[in-house]
Amino acid sequence: MNSSIPPSAAEYGGDEVSAIVLDPGYSTTRAGFAGEDTPKSLIPTSYGKYSVDGNEKLIFGDDVYVTPRPGLSVHNPMGRDGIVEDWDMAEKLWEYSFTSRLTGAKPGNPLQNGLNDISEGEMAAEMEGVESTEERPLADSPFLMSEPGWNPAKAREKTIEIAMEKWGTPAFYLARNGVLAAFAAGKASALVVDVGASNISVTPVHDGMILKRGVQHSPLGGDYISSQIRALFKSNSPQPITITPHYLISSKTAVEAGQPPQAKYRTFPPEKAPDASYRNLLEERTLSEFKECVVQVWPGPNKLSALGPNGIPNEEVARGTPGRPFEFPDGYNQVFGVDRYRVVESLFDAKAAIPDPESAFPAPTQAQTVPELIKNALNGVDVDIRPHLLANVVVTGASSLLYGFTDRLNQELMQTYPGPRVRISAPGNTAERRFGSWIGGSILASLGTFHQMWISKKEYDEHGPSIVEKRCK
């Protein structure tokens, strides 16, 4: 193919308008240009706050992890249910997400950027006449943002307000991330199971529109799994495990498996120590590593606590599988056997949750488990499209990358719905799973047919923020 000939627009229906797509999540915020396959800018949604000489300073992006500054506290502008709580900070954070990597610093107005300065006092009079055009970060990019399916109308209006008035985008659209994930999987109708950091959500999508009555979500996301892992560590058999993040270790020596760690710790004097939330953030990093390396979902059939198909308890079978070793930052290492199944079993079987009275998460109810969510979601939609939805289950979200998750989900669905065909579509590519809804947004915003969907600045000025309810259905 000759690269000098552009692909005809009719060929793929694309027509780039250099839109920016922002997909804010609880754990990370993704931003990038529409038409690309992965977001260029991926930053943690958490930001750091500390004060130097009485001035409050903020840290955005990956820099949060790097330096344990004195008094550094970590905050998240998003609530546990995926709805923005702190709008001021959310705005700043989102702005950072696309200005840091995408739009970049603009050459300022040549009248003001100092390059054309001439000697004092000569042109002062003329300067008065020029309207000081405040550079807006999104002045020339249409802007597509995603939101969870249960985002309240108020939050949506606030979002468009920020985008239009603060960032000055010429066109805006707010899309449900369930719909976007379905688009990323190439489907207009699908049952989207999004396993994120703070939430598991199940969104039925029909013809590119969510079915509100079917939208279900529960807080059993990646953070809940982390809390389960913490509970497991507390009750660990040779000795309880404490997670010491890397920044507290100055040196360590290798130890045998199960032996107490031999490490030299760094200590911070109380006035120099960062906030507890900082430590928590870094512990979460270790835990997500643990989730990636060790944690495994019991693939089924049947629950982990139940009998297998040939009468042997599943736990026995799980015990028979070889364990997986994990080394903590302080050098402590251990092989995890059946326990690695247990920490996620409660996503499917609420009774299997590891009890932990100190956890921030209350014990899950059966209604919060994934199969129940799917069941409820399907019961909320018309019976005619249920089989079609079951044949188009899209699994997305980074926590769905847990080893064996889709197998187990498939087993559970086949058990619950033995009649209709169940087909799970989960991309094998890690990036596609993690950025599913962003990719869908990237596809959507670069489509030629999408041009008519944008809410333009003019329309916003005419109707006010309530237009988002009317247009982004």
Add this chain to the structure above:
Amino acid sequence: MAAADVRDMLDLPAEGQPRPHKKQKVVEKRPEGITRELFALLGERAPPIAISENRYKGRPKWMSKLRVRPWRMTPFSNSARSDGLILNHWQRQPEVSKAPALEGSAMEVDGPKEEESTPQALGQESLFAKYNIKARVPRRYTDEEYNRHLKNDDWSRAETDYLMDLVEEYDLRWVVIADRYDFQPQPVDAEANTGALVPAKRVRTMEQMKGRYYFVSASMLALEHPPSEMSEAEFDLHEKMMKFDADRERARKELAALQLNRTADEVREESILLEELKRITASEQEFINDRRELYTRLEVPVSVGNTTMYQSSQGLSQLLQTLLQADKTKKRRSILGAEAGAAASPASQTPTSNAPTNARDSRAGTPSTAAAAATGGAANGPTNKKAVAAAAAAAANKEAQQATKTLTAAEEARYGVQHHERLAPGVQFRSDRAQKLTQAKSNVQTQKLAGALAELEVPLRLVMPTERVCKGFEKLIHSVNLLLDARKVAEKVESEIRVLEAARDAREAKDKDKEKPVKTEQQDDQLPPESADTATAAGAAPTTTANGPTTTAGASAGGDKNTLGDGDSKAAEAPSTSQKRSASVLSNGSDKSSKRQRK
């Protein structure tokens, strides 16, 4: 000498088939960077490793001559939008460059300057606007129309409006409409409402919405064009919408839900049942195949009467051999048949001897028939003697086995018991026997027969070949045969008369000699026998038909045998009683007449 010449000499068709192509030798191109000698060593097959040189592949030379066409950020607007939003996209500059005009405004979005530069872009941008399609919804009703035609107790005007809005908004996607449907009735008076409890929220089902919408839109369609003036498509639509049955739809959905929520056991059972069904249909196919095979075996090819092979003495002796062979097998079979008959005789023979009913007389005694048959067989050949003996033994046997159950004629008819005079070897279908009757000796006759049957609207192949039907059919065929023969004879005679009359007239006209009376006498002599023949032929038909009732009444089961027996006994003197005889007599008669004609 060329191949063409050889073909010519041998009278072979020129170039019967194209000659196979010569295998083209594939000459592999020697890749660069390998010497010829080394390449020759590689042999025919390419080396498993591709030898390629990493080389920068530059642009082809012709491309450097092209002018660079720049890409520009071009503003455009989508005509599907009402607000004239202007977005920018990269577009390749057309050949005629108007870059200076656009350059200044390219990066800005809104502004007065844009308005002048966009129109050119607008002209070319309608690529995606064509996808902006809305579903066709009916015209909105006016107040008067609503009050006159669309009023409904269940649906208020406001709610109907709301529904119509939703339908339009979501382009008739009922799943979405039902999902988003959230009608808040406006409180009629705020005071009353605040005091009252929160009114129970009505949940509209999708069926209710559909029912209402279809009713409204069908009514609107009917208002626009009365049903009598509608086009076909419109009328169909109208009918469909008017016939929407919410209850049935709801019932269907309930069933669908049941189907969806089956347990694993039910699913398994269903799959087993389906499997069973599949097996049954498969074996049914097998059964049909078997039957077809049987049919093909039974359908003996109609022998084409070629007797030349029997005209030589060798052929004749061969025929004799085969006949003997057939006789031997027949003999063996008849022994077997006799033994079987001994076992089966009580059922077949007791009625005649045991019950002195009125049936007995008409049956004319089974033993005698059996004996007659036996004698007939004996007359056929000496080898049948054993059969006679066996028949006698059977006759003796039956005395001993009289005690077993006897069946009356009615019972026999009911149970379908039949007595056969002579069993043909092998299995055959009754319908085939009936079928054979329709095949006459000559093709012309067969066609005539078929024509007669067609006239009577009797199918050539019997639809339901029961015993009685077959018998009736047999009779019918016989009468048809008779009639046909009679007609043939009559025609012949008439034509003869005509010829002779013509001859006489000619002769009379030519010479009025004394020979004339002699001739007429001769003619008179000739005529009577023929007319007598026709008379017998005509008489044969009634007798056979008259014979029918007696046989059916007298021997419902063994009628075939009886008539045959009768035919045998009276064969010599009364040919009319036996249908076959009468037919043969007729044919004899026709032969005679034809001979006479030849004379």
